[in-house]
Amino acid sequence: MAGVPRTLTIERATYDAIVGHARRDHPDEACGIVAGPAGSDRPTRFVPMANAERSPTFYRFDPQEQLVLWREMDDRDEEPVVIYHSHTATEAYPSRTDISYAGEPTAHYVLVSTRDADSVEFRSFRIVDGVVTEEEVRVVSTLQVS
């Protein structure tokens, strides 16, 4: 729900994998998801995706690859807990494009900026009905099993 502050709790290894993917694909934008059990809010399964646009300013999941992944999540009773992508020359904040195409109201939208090779910008947002709410990011060594 827009306006209600949330926290993204994510494992160090997953955090590092997202940043690594973003660095590797620089100067193109990198994208992917972290799936988790439906309703759990626990991002447990890192899935890097190909950027079908191969662009420094735009990303889109390949539609066929997306269908396969979404089916697989359905079968495993998972959902995309985190949807991430990188900005390669601008800040880690949702652009107008990001906001208009955000289609998963329950997801944490993670933005990584690779504009600076020496420092990491890793931020997380909820995007619902065009409203962006930044959330705290808490990096832990292991996710608690609840």
Next chain:
Amino acid sequence: MSIEVRIPTILRTHTDGQKAVDGKGETLDDLFADLDVRHAGLRDRVVDENGLRRFINVYLNDEDVRFLGGLATPVEDGDVVTILPAVAGGAVTGG
């Protein structure tokens, strides 16, 4: 028999929360018109005046309908149509 249409989370406001609904028609265009009778507003989220909306993916069974025939794609009983919002975005707007 009918055609099963799988609805993504973001469009379930049009289907009373249902994950899948049934419809009928000879083509995808007919199918979306038929669905709109019972699920008002659904068609408009998928189709605009130029055809399928650019950032909505529609699959017939496992095929992206853009590679079949778009809205003119024939459908038949027993088919499964899946709607997924594209996961897309990026730093710069197109215009």
